[in-house]
Amino acid sequence: MGQVDEKIEGMYQEVLKRNPGETEFHQAVLEVLESLGPVVAKHPEFLERKIIQRICEPERQIIFRVPWQNDKGEVQINRGFRVEFNSALGPYKGGLRFHPSVYLGIIKFLGFEQCFKNSLTGLPIGGGKGGSDFDPKGKSDDEVMRFCQSFMTELYRHIGEHTDVPAGDIGVGGREIGYMFGQYKRITNRYEPGVLTGKGLTWGGSLVRTEATGYGATFFVNEMLKARKDSFDGKICTVSGSGNVAIYTIEKIHQLGGKCVACSDSNGVIYDEKGLDLDLIKQLKEVERRRIQDYTATHKHAKYIAKGNIWDIPCQVAMPSATQNEINGKDAATLVKNGCIAVGEGANMPTTPEGVKVFLDAKIAYGPGKAANAGGVATSALEMQQNAGRDSWTFEYTEKKLEDIMINIHSNCYETAEEFGAPGNYVLGANICGFIKIANAMVAHGLV
Ligand code: NDP
Numbered sequence: 001m002g003q004v005d006e007k008i009e010g011m012y013q014e015v016l017k018r019n020p021g022e023t024e025f026h027q028a029v030l031e032v033l034e035s036l037g038p039v040v041a042k043h044p045e046f047l048e049r050k051i052i053q054r055i056c057e058p059e060r061q062i063i064f065r066v067p068w069q070n071d072k073g074e075v076q077i078n079r080g081f082r083v084e085f086n087s088a089l090g091p092y093k094g095g096l097r098f099h100p101s102v103y104l105g106i107i108k109f110l111g112f113e114q115c116f117k118n119s120l121t122g123l124p125i126g127g128g129k130g131g132s133d134f135d136p137k138g139k140s141d142d143e144v145m146r147f148c149q150s151f152m153t154e155l156y157r158h159i160g161e162h163t164d165v166p167a168g169d170i171g172v173g174g175r176e177i178g179y180m181f182g183q184y185k186r187i188t189n190r191y192e193p194g195v196l197t198g199k200g201l202t203w204g205g206s207l208v209r210t211e212a213t214g215y216g217a218t219f220f221v222n223e224m225l226k227a228r229k230d231s232f233d234g235k236i237c238t239v240s241g242s243g244n245v246a247i248y249t250i251e252k253i254h255q256l257g258g259k260c261v262a263c264s265d266s267n268g269v270i271y272d273e274k275g276l277d278l279d280l281i282k283q284l285k286e287v288e289r290r291r292i293q294d295y296t297a298t299h300k301h302a303k304y305i306a307k308g309n310i311w312d313i314p315c316q317v318a319m320p321s322a323t324q325n326e327i328n329g330k331d332a333a334t335l336v337k338n339g340c341i342a343v344g345e346g347a348n349m350p351t352t353p354e355g356v357k358v359f360l361d362a363k364i365a366y367g368p369g370k371a372a373n374a375g376g377v378a379t380s381a382l383e384m385q386q387n388a389g390r391d392s393w394t395f396e397y398t399e400k401k402l403e404d405i406m407i408n409i410h411s412n413c414y415e416t417a418e419e420f421g422a423p424g425n426y427v428l429g430a431n432i433c434g435f436i437k438i439a440n441a442m443v444a445h446g447l448v
Helices: 006-018 023-033 037-042 044-048 051-055 104-120 141-158 174-188 209-227 244-255 278-287 292-298 329-337 353-362 375-388 395-419 426-445
Strands: 060-069 075-086 092-098 126-132 164-167 236-239 259-264 268-271 303-306 317-319 342-344 365-367
Touching: 006 023, 006 037, 006 051, 023 104, 023 353, 023 426, 037 044, 037 426, 044 051, 044 426, 051 426, 060 104, 060 141, 075 092, 075 104, 075 141, 075 164, 092 104, 092 375, 104 126, 104 375, 104 395, 104 426, 126 141, 126 164, 141 174, 164 375, 209 244, 209 317, 209 342, 209 365, 209 375, 209 395, 236 244, 244 259, 244 278, 244 317, 268 292, 278 292, 292 303, 329 353, 353 365, 365 426, 375 395, 395 426
Parallel strands: 092 126, 092 164, 236 259, 236 317, 317 342, 342 365
Antiparallel strands: 060 075, 075 126, 259 268, 268 303
8 A cells, every 4th residue: 555645644653642552443534644644745635634633533422231131031241343443425424333343443443434435436425334233143033122122212312313323234234224213203293204214115115226336336346346447247256254235245246147156254254156046145144044055955055165165266356245354355365366357345344454455465456445346335225215214215216316426436436546547546536535535524614
């Protein structure tokens, strides 16, 4: 990766000092600050107004206790978070993550990235993120419901259609959003669909929201391929994870003519040379909530590699769609060596800085998460629009809007990279393009 400009270096040191131990947050900040040298050279007013220092400091951070009882009646205590990062462009918007690894540093990295991603969508949304160290895996529906109700009993006072609008992320899907929406409605005595996105279709949800992040990431990669006079047609692809983002990435890859041969979960990798059977994956993961290993029970020809590394499997297009830092420098080098020509990040910050450097040096098409996976939040904003207009759009209409947004994000990142002297560098393009819009709004709003 690049170097932090000398005018900005001190700001990064200050972030390290003010946020000790939050390594993922440090990594996300560094990645953006490395891109901003040419921006402050052109816009000295951003330095005078201390825009970068202000963007690195969340507007509000809420941490709360979440007590609940398991099925045995035992008391459990988890920790809840909501970090309201930046509201220059609109109400805070970003998902909730329920995973045992969650702590403040993870929520802050996600919230920070969310600001730039939301800016890139061109829609009026600020950035935020939340979650808990609660692990929904292995819990009964009743336990998940009691946890969600307790979580919302604190969160409800901080959110609202014009304030902060959470959605899903790892461990938070339609079931969890449903329980949280129910509790919000009960506590406030208000039916306000605009307070959460990712809702069910009969109570304010939007068609295409479930598919949006995976479809959007695939549209983005398709644009990167088109820019190189190439396409998905006949490409061998691998997609890590087997959750929401992974499933709909695989679906769109297949629709666009690619062949996805591998996916994974935190226990292992499935390799199916014939191309993954997505109907089976949906049945296992979405309906039965089982492990990906069970794929081989009916598909004996497929291989399950316990604790395997999906990036060792040769592919032309790789789409990491599980979690942060899942591709390190060595994995990136293996991918490039095996002929990978495009990487599109469905997950947030799935590639380590060493891995990013390998992709940029090899000059393959590399779409960073804050651009490539922005389709999820963009479609959440479309859900908010439908809620505000008491309307619901068709699948085709909504999907076309999503595709247009992704095409637009791609061209903005592409053109910005060219303008700032780094053609083909979508990292620089996304960071600069996302940053400038927020920075201009913050200058306009004065010192707030
Ligand atoms: P899900 O919970 O639906 O699925 C997550 C998948 O990733 C599961 O297969 C899970 O496996 C795997 N995974 C999670 N954590 C780890 C880990 N530490 N190590 C290995 N595998 C892991 O989440 P989503 O699909 O919604 O989210 C996936 C990624 O996409 C995240 O980075 C998220 O921030 C990002 N994203 C999601 C958006 C959305 O709309 N949902 C929007 C934009 C980005 P297992 O079951 O074994 O844990």
